[in-house]
Amino acid sequence: xxxxxxxxxxxxxxxxxxxxxxxxxxxxxxxxxxxxxxxxxxxxxxxxxxxxxxxxxxxxxxxxxxxxxxxxxxxxxxxxxxxxxxxxxxxxxxxxxxxxxxxxxxxxxxxxxxxxxxxxxxxxxxxxxxxxxxxxxxxxxxxxxxxxxxxxxxxxxxxxxxxxxxxxxxxxxxxxxxxxxxxxxxxxxxxxxxxxxxxxxxxxxxxxxxxxxxxxxxxxxxxxxxxxxxxxxxxxxxxxxxxxxxxxxxxxxxxxxxxxxxxxxxxxxxxxxxxxxxxxxxxxxxxxxxxxxxxxxxx
Ligand code: RRO
Numbered sequence: 001x002x003x004x005x006x007x008x009x010x011x012x013x014x015x016x017x018x019x020x021x022x023x024x025x026x027x028x029x030x031x032x033x034x035x036x037x038x039x040x041x042x043x044x045x046x047x048x049x050x051x052x053x054x055x056x057x058x059x060x061x062x063x064x065x066x067x068x069x070x071x072x073x074x075x076x077x078x079x080x081x082x083x084x085x086x087x088x089x090x091x092x093x094x095x096x097x098x099x100x101x102x103x104x105x106x107x108x109x110x111x112x113x114x115x116x117x118x119x120x121x122x123x124x125x126x127x128x129x130x131x132x133x134x135x136x137x138x139x140x141x142x143x144x145x146x147x148x149x150x151x152x153x154x155x156x157x158x159x160x161x162x163x164x165x166x167x168x169x170x171x172x173x174x175x176x177x178x179x180x181x182x183x184x185x186x187x188x189x190x191x192x193x194x195x196x197x198x199x200x201x202x203x204x205x206x207x208x209x210x211x212x213x214x215x216x217x218x219x220x221x222x223x224x225x226x227x228x229x230x231x232x233x234x235x236x237x238x239x240x241x242x243x244x245x246x247x248x249x250x251x252x253x254x255x256x257x258x259x260x261x262x263x264x265x266x267x268x269x270x271x272x273x274x275x276x277x278x279x280x281x282x283x284x285x286x287x288x289x290x291x292x293x294x295x296x297x298x299x
């Protein structure tokens with residue numbers, strides 16, 4: 001069988017299929033289940049400096065081809081989350097802590113105090129005042145936040161980018177200038193749903209972020225654009241639910257991929273993607289490195 005092991009963004013991974021931030025990443029036990037199910041690495045739910053309850057419900061609604069969420073960054077704060085990371089680490093794969101803050105200093109402070117194998121900077125949540133894409137849509141802020149965390153921590157730093165911008169490449173270049181070890185593309189697309197009987201928005205927060213199959217083509221395009229210009233690796237996320245989706249995202253230029261909303265099908269999705277990807281590489285007599293960015297070399 002072809003090797004699926006890969007070195008991405010400063011981490012050695014046994015395979016390139018990771019658990020994405022936000023889904024089943026709130027406890028050490030659920031993160032461990034993802035590693036036992038075959039994930040090559042796991043990303044936690046985003047963690048901030050103080051506890052947050054999140055937005056009022058409803059926080060999640062199923063829509064055609066996807067999921068709309070406005071969780072609102074609920075988390076217990078980094079002080080109470082270290083124990084969960086320690087449990088997650090017993091799963092034997094790298095644990096990447098997703099962190100958020102409202103300033104470069106707040107990001108840096110969290111990274112100084114949290115012990116994880118890498119950090120993924122959430123500069124892209126589409127529906128949280130003063131956080132996420134409210135900073136992450138400005139290239140200069142992406143650069144300064146990335147630089148501050150790089151200076152404060154000794155582990156690799158990945159930057160998760162927002163698709164809710166005119167040009168995601170500008171954001172990727174800013175992350176690279178700030179010293180990022182990789183960029184992660186994409187977070188959810190800003191979206192909403194309305195109940196037609198009452199006329200009320202369905203989500204408590206009125207609008208939220210769209211994930212799942214509907215956003216895969218948007219993510220593929222973002223990864224393609226980023227991978228063709230950046231020198232650092234691009235980690236692809238957005239709507240991947242099968243090995244075929246993973247192959248497509250890797251062909252677009254993703255060095256590894258993350259799976260989020262597809263976890264609604266169960267933890268078996270990791271094994272399905274890993275074994276399907278492996279069988280595909282064998283059938284085509286390709287290595288993972290040869291597959292990565294193939295579409296860019298053909299255009
Ligand atoms: O918690 C959330 O509502 C959330 C986050 Br942190 C994020 O990055 N993306 C998203 O769609 N929801």
